[in-house]
Amino acid sequence: xxxxxxxxxxxxxxxxxxxxxxxxxxxxxxxxxxxxxxxxxxxxxxxxxxxxxxxxxxxxxxxxxxxxxxxxxxxxxxxxxxxxxxxxxxxxxxxxxxxxxxxxxxxxxxxxxxxxxxxxxxxxxxxxxxxxxxxxxxxxxxxxxxxxxxxxxxxxxxxx
Amino acid sequence: xxxxxxxxxxxxxxxxxxxxxxxxxxxxxxxxxxxxxxxxxxxxxxxxxxxxxxxxxxxxxxxxxxxxxxxxxxxxxxxxxxxx
Numbered sequence: 001x002x003x004x005x006x007x008x009x010x011x012x013x014x015x016x017x018x019x020x021x022x023x024x025x026x027x028x029x030x031x032x033x034x035x036x037x038x039x040x041x042x043x044x045x046x047x048x049x050x051x052x053x054x055x056x057x058x059x060x061x062x063x064x065x066x067x068x069x070x071x072x073x074x075x076x077x078x079x080x081x082x083x084x085x086x087x088x089x090x091x092x093x094x095x096x097x098x099x100x101x102x103x104x105x106x107x108x109x110x111x112x113x114x115x116x117x118x119x120x121x122x123x124x125x126x127x128x129x130x131x132x133x134x135x136x137x138x139x140x141x142x143x144x145x146x147x148x149x150x151x152x153x154x155x156x157x158x159x160x
Numbered sequence: 161x162x163x164x165x166x167x168x169x170x171x172x173x174x175x176x177x178x179x180x181x182x183x184x185x186x187x188x189x190x191x192x193x194x195x196x197x198x199x200x201x202x203x204x205x206x207x208x209x210x211x212x213x214x215x216x217x218x219x220x221x222x223x224x225x226x227x228x229x230x231x232x233x234x235x236x237x238x239x240x241x242x243x244x
Contacts, residue, residue, distance in 0.1 A: 042244055056243070057168055059236060062220035087243060099244050119244060125222065127236075128243025129168035142169045145240035 009071035009083040013063045015090040018100055027082040027102055034081050038111040040101045040119055046094035052135045054143075056089040056098065059127035063087065070121040078114040080105050085118060087128060120153045166207075167238035170214065173207035190216040190225040193235065213239055 010027070012018075020039060028034050044054050071083050082104035092098055099122070103114035130143040164179045171177050187196045194211050197204040208214060216223050217236040229235055 058243070059165070059167055059217070059220070059238070062217060062236065065220050066222075123244035124241060126243050127167065127217070127238060127241055129239065130242045131168070142239065143242045145242055149244075 007075050007081055007083070009068060009075060009085065011064055011067045011071055011084075012086045013058060013060075013067070014086065014088060017088070017097060018086050020097075020100060023084050023086070023100060023102055027084050027104055031081060031104070033106055034104045035106045036108040036111040037082075037102060037104045038108070038115040040099075040115050041097055042099035042119075044092045044094050044096050044098055047132075050135055051094060051132055052137070053094070053133045054092045054098070055131040055133060055140070056087075056092060057129045057131065058087070058089045062127050063089075066126045067122060070118055070125065073121075074103070074114045074118050077117065078103070078105065078110040080110060080114045083114065083118070085122065087122070087126065089128070091133075117156055120149070120156060123149045124153045162232055163234045165234060165236045167236065169239055170207050170237050174203050188228060188230055190218075190223055190227060190229055193229055194225070194237075208237070215240060 020041060024037055024039060028037060045051065067085050067087065071085050074080060075083055080103055084100065084102040086100040088098055101115045101118045103111045103118065105111040105114065131140045132143060133140040161180045162183050164181060166174050166177055184196065187193050194208050194214060198208055211225065215238050216225060218229050218232045219234055
């Protein structure tokens with residue numbers, strides 16, 4: 001299993017935007033055992049024009065640690081050959097990217113499952129919180145956690 | 161002394177991002193901590209009125225309310241997470 005043990009995830013928490021193409025290239029460069037790359041990008045919605053921006057708060061240190069923990073579990077569980085997870089914080093406008101997960105494997109199913117798994121756990125366990133800023137400077141509310149996200153996480157057994 | 165850190169609406173309701181507190185010896189679990197904090201002032205009572213909505217991390221790892229917090233360097237209190 002030494003080839004699995006040597007796969008270490010790339011995890012970043014940053015305000016700056018990221019370049020999906022560049023991240024895919026960095027993950028797969030020189031790794032010709034990779035036959036499948038699945039990417040997930042999460043974008044900021046405008047909620048029908050009512051949202052001016054999202055404010056992403058995070059717990060520095062724990063956010064990185066938790067993303068790394070989830071990513072490492074996914075690599076082992078699905079036998080991934082590469083995994084990148086990037087989450088932005090700070091003010092993000094509609095249309096901008098918030099999160100990126102890239103999972104790479106020899107065959108497609110592991111990459112699809114790995115990316116899905118990481119997103120399900122990232123949403124419910126990584127310490128990030130969204131606050132909505134309404135159009136016209138309307139004071140914002142914190143986004144409420146969704147039961148559907150817990151249900152999505154709970155479909156993975158054993159739990160991550 | 162134990163460092164407490166707060167995030168999102170827990171931080172806003174308490175009115176600051178962190179505290180340094182000396183916790184009584186009988187405060188041994190996360191649930192004990194929430195009950196103790198609620199005796200310290202209205203802001204804590206307001207922030208922690210619904211304990212089921214509060215998540216706890218000890219030294220940057222999630223813990224359940226019935227788990228020990230004894231010896232923690234840093235305890236975080238925050239609402240359910242909404243990233244992604």
